Amino acid sequence: MTMRLRTLVFWSHLGTGVLAGLVVLMMSATGVLLTYERQLTEWAEQQYDVAVPDNAQPLPVDAILANFEKSHPDEQHFEIRFVNRPGAAVIVWAGPEPFLLDPYTGAVIREGEAPIAEFFHFVTRMHRWFALDDTASFDAARAITAYSNLLFLFMILSGVYLWLPRVWRWPILKTKLFFNNKARNAKARDYNWHHVFSFWALVPLFVICVSATIFYFPWANTALYAAFGEAVPLREEHPEHDPQLESGANAISNEQLLVHAKTHADDNGASDWYSIWMEVGETPGEARFYIDRSLGRRPPFAYALILNTQNASVKEVKRHDDYSPGDQAWGILRFLHTGEQFGFVGQTIAGLASLAACLLVYTGIALAWRRLVSPWLRKSRAV
Known part of the structure; x- marks a missing residue:
């Protein structure tokens, strides 16, 4: 037998x-x-670092966005990535294409992604x-x-x-x-x-x-969440942009919001952050930040922060442990697939x-x- x-x-x-x-x-x-x-993509981005001018300060976020709003008048949603390194270029996503900017002059260093990316x-x-x-x-x-x-x-x-x-x-x-x-x-x-x-x-x-099976097959994804007594979460839907609603200026400038986000990171064990993603225009009245202490893709080392654009108050903080057990399991498997869960x-x-x-x-x-x-x-x- x-x-x-x-x-x-x-x-x-x-x-x-x-x-x-x-x-x-x-x-x-x-x-x-x-x-x-x-690592290789990040190394390629470092090749675009600029020399730090004497006594120069990086451009405020509002100045960066003002330039892009002129060249992209129909785009209401922007994502900006700041790297915690002197002279590091600023990445701005306006629509489907990224732009790499000189952080001190705002000049476009590169349009589109790097060849290695x-x-x-x-x-x-x-x-x-x-x-x-x-x-x-x-x-x-x-x-x-x-x-x-x-x-x-x-x-x-x-x-x-x-x-x-x-x-x-x-x-x-x-x-x-x-x-x-x-x-x-x-x-x-x-x-x-x-x-x-x-x-x-x-x-x-x-x-x-x-x-990989969980990524490919809905039944496997459903089984993962069912193991924790949960249903597969629905995709988040954002409200459509209303020009009338968005026309009112924020009471707090985007630069001040970024400063508040950095202060929040300093006060919450993330003073050694590597990068901060700032997202504006997606949801009226909100500025979203993703503060990451790693090169990226390591959930335990990052958290999301949402600030009220009228008074800079904290609307939500979401760390890896704040997600449901099913979401946490999905995230762990996602980064186990590439090994990034363990760096x-x-x-x-x-x-x-x-x-x-x-x-x-x-x-x-x-x-x-x-x-x-x-x-x-x-x-x-x-x-």
Whole structure:
């Protein structure tokens, strides 16, 4: 009975690998490329830092916005990112495009995103749906990556069963845990590598696949929230912009609101903030801030702050712990997927796991080729 089960699991594992292997390879390879996306993008932005003029002060937020309101008269919603570094350029999003500004003169240094950011956007789209953005292909491409991820999850679970040695002896176990430099041939080497990489990458690959399943499938997302007794939250809807309502000037200037946000950060354990996002014009009477002590994408190190634009009073403070358990779980899984939940170390582990997945696909396909195709080719040549 055990042998029959093992045979069934083996052929299911092999067939699934042949079916989804190339897609898994694509997702894994792009995952490797995205490992240090945040750090590399931030490094590229630092190349636009400007020299700090003597006795100069950065332009007030209101002066920056006044310039953009002239060049973008139809745009009511602006997002501004300030980095806590002397000479760091200011990023302003006005509509779909970002603008990089000299913080002291307001001059536009760059329009649009940096080439490296555009590269990572392409890799991300490739990772998720083969970068097929047109409507006709998008749904099919996304379905292929979604179900390939599910098949990979099955391969991980079935691989655990197949990895277990039939006889628990150290000489046998050692060949499944460590590289064997004395492998007799390429087949033995690939067999050894397949077992070694699958063991050491098991946990991170399992987490990556489970978290991706929640992103891809509504039923998985629903199950996550249901585990905490919650329903999936509805997408937040913002009121439409009313020019009559928005025409009245704020009693507090945007620069003063930013100063209040910085003071709030100083008084609440975030004096070492790395960046502050300021959002104006989205909701009348509100200025929204996102104060982040990390490079980004680490919820425990950031919080949202909403100030009243009439008197600078605090309307809401929302930290990671203030979200519902379901939202917190979703956020944790989101950043476990990339490893960013644990910072640079977590990203490195996720990147190495993705690299291991590439090698698992390679060794798996090589072993399948030798088992399924090579005998047939030998028979064909013999005839």
